[in-house]
Amino acid sequence: MYDVEKVRTEFPILGRKVGGKDLVYLDNAATSQKPRRVLEALNEYYEEHNANIHRGVHRLSEEATSAYEGSRRKVARFLGAPEETGLVFTRGTTESVNLVAHAWGRKELREGDEVVLTEVEHHSNLVPWQLAARATGAKLRFVPVLEDGTLDMEEAARLIGPRTKMVAAVHASNVLATINPVERLAELAHEAGALMLVDGAQSAPHLPVNVEALGCDFFACSGHKMLGPTGVGVLWGRPEVLEEMDPFLGGGEMIREVHLDHSTWNDPPHKFEAGTMNIGQVVGLGAAVDYLKGLRMENVREHERRLGEYAYQRLSELEGITIHGPTEDRTGIASFTLPDVHPHDLSQLLDEEGIAIRSGHHCTQPLMRRLGVVATARASFYLYNTEEEVDALVDALARAREFFGAFV
Numbered sequence: 001m002y003d004v005e006k007v008r009t010e011f012p013i014l015g016r017k018v019g020g021k022d023l024v025y026l027d028n029a030a031t032s033q034k035p036r037r038v039l040e041a042l043n044e045y046y047e048e049h050n051a052n053i054h055r056g057v058h059r060l061s062e063e064a065t066s067a068y069e070g071s072r073r074k075v076a077r078f079l080g081a082p083e084e085t086g087l088v089f090t091r092g093t094t095e096s097v098n099l100v101a102h103a104w105g106r107k108e109l110r111e112g113d114e115v116v117l118t119e120v121e122h123h124s125n126l127v128p129w130q131l132a133a134r135a136t137g138a139k140l141r142f143v144p145v146l147e148d149g150t151l152d153m154e155e156a157a158r159l160i161g162p163r164t165k166m167v168a169a170v171h172a173s174n175v176l177a178t179i180n181p182v183e184r185l186a187e188l189a190h191e192a193g194a195l196m197l198v199d200g201a202q203s204a205p206h207l208p209v210n211v212e213a214l215g216c217d218f219f220a221c222s223g224h225k226m227l228g229p230t231g232v233g234v235l236w237g238r239p240e241v242l243e244e245m246d247p248f249l250g251g252g253e254m255i256r257e258v259h260l261d262h263s264t265w266n267d268p269p270h271k272f273e274a275g276t277m278n279i280g281q282v283v284g285l286g287a288a289v290d291y292l293k294g295l296r297m298e299n300v301r302e303h304e305r306r307l308g309e310y311a312y313q314r315l316s317e318l319e320g321i322t323i324h325g326p327t328e329d330r331t332g333i334a335s336f337t338l339p340d341v342h343p344h345d346l347s348q349l350l351d352e353e354g355i356a357i358r359s360g361h362h363c364t365q366p367l368m369r370r371l372g373v374v375a376t377a378r379a380s381f382y383l384y385n386t387e388e389e390v391d392a393l394v395d396a397l398a399r400a401r402e403f404f405g406a407f408v
């Protein structure tokens, strides 16, 4: 039995007040809160083991190295990766996609080649490919999104063909709450001889993920969205693909031999980890993954699925509301617009009630244009949110409408 009240006691920040009201934190798609266990792991690392890794032979360096590499093993297992050599630490999803678009893209893409993306991508999985296309002459193609917030998979099958070298798609949309059929996209990519990258920023924190079962070649996610610290993320890549790639950043640790006029590269994953990494944060991410494993991702998904459904149903009671995305099989995200009230005004009024939601384009400007809006309000739930918090949100929205109604 998933005990959300017990879970809540493990997140110190959830006990705080905002403007004298209980904090209701519903901005989890932007970043998640951290359990005590992660905060303690960070503290313990700095109080007892802090040193630079890999290069030192003293005790602290060995301990720090072992904690860092231990996190690599834990995260690899958490994502279902067969070997940890494919698990590269980065700063986050954005850096992971940039790494692939640079280190793979600049080497492999040529004029006439195509990279297939979707219309629902976060800017992090769009702009790096625009830069790669500009540098190589490759073209970007886009799988359209249908009215119901799902991808047009018939069009995907037409678009992905002999020119395609890479398919890169978001697993769970940060706006529409859609879970995209990335397994099918990976099949289409491989049938065409292309590779598949999955942006897992909104899936790894919320769904059981197994990169082998997804059939992808790259999987990117961010530690801070899955209970870990900021400044650490992950790129999982098939070891044989990573092997063939050029490095991304040059510097210490990513080399084997350095001469004045050339260098040779370390093996993956170290080839992609130049300079001193965010060691403390990597250790914190290991603790986050331990915590998620302890809860079991199936339970996390079930809790959020139920809460998402409840939120969808309660929000639908608000007259004139548009909740974007599919009606079923959603993650715990609800992006919505209310007639006559700007999303920014809504989130400001909600803040006065201690309720944190987000408003804006959510780094998906092309999708906003496709939806015909400039911005949406977005409530995003996580494993510590409750039905009472959904009720607080809906009641506050109703009051906000009354307030604004007085001015129209």
Ligand code: PLP
Pocket (backbone or CB within 6 Å): 029, 030, 091, 092, 093, 094, 095, 122, 124, 125, 170, 172, 173, 174, 199, 201, 202, 222
């Ligand atoms: N992709 C998606 C779907 C996201 O929601 C986000 C963050 O909101 C990102 C990528 C970028 O993540 P980060 O800023 O942690 O690099």
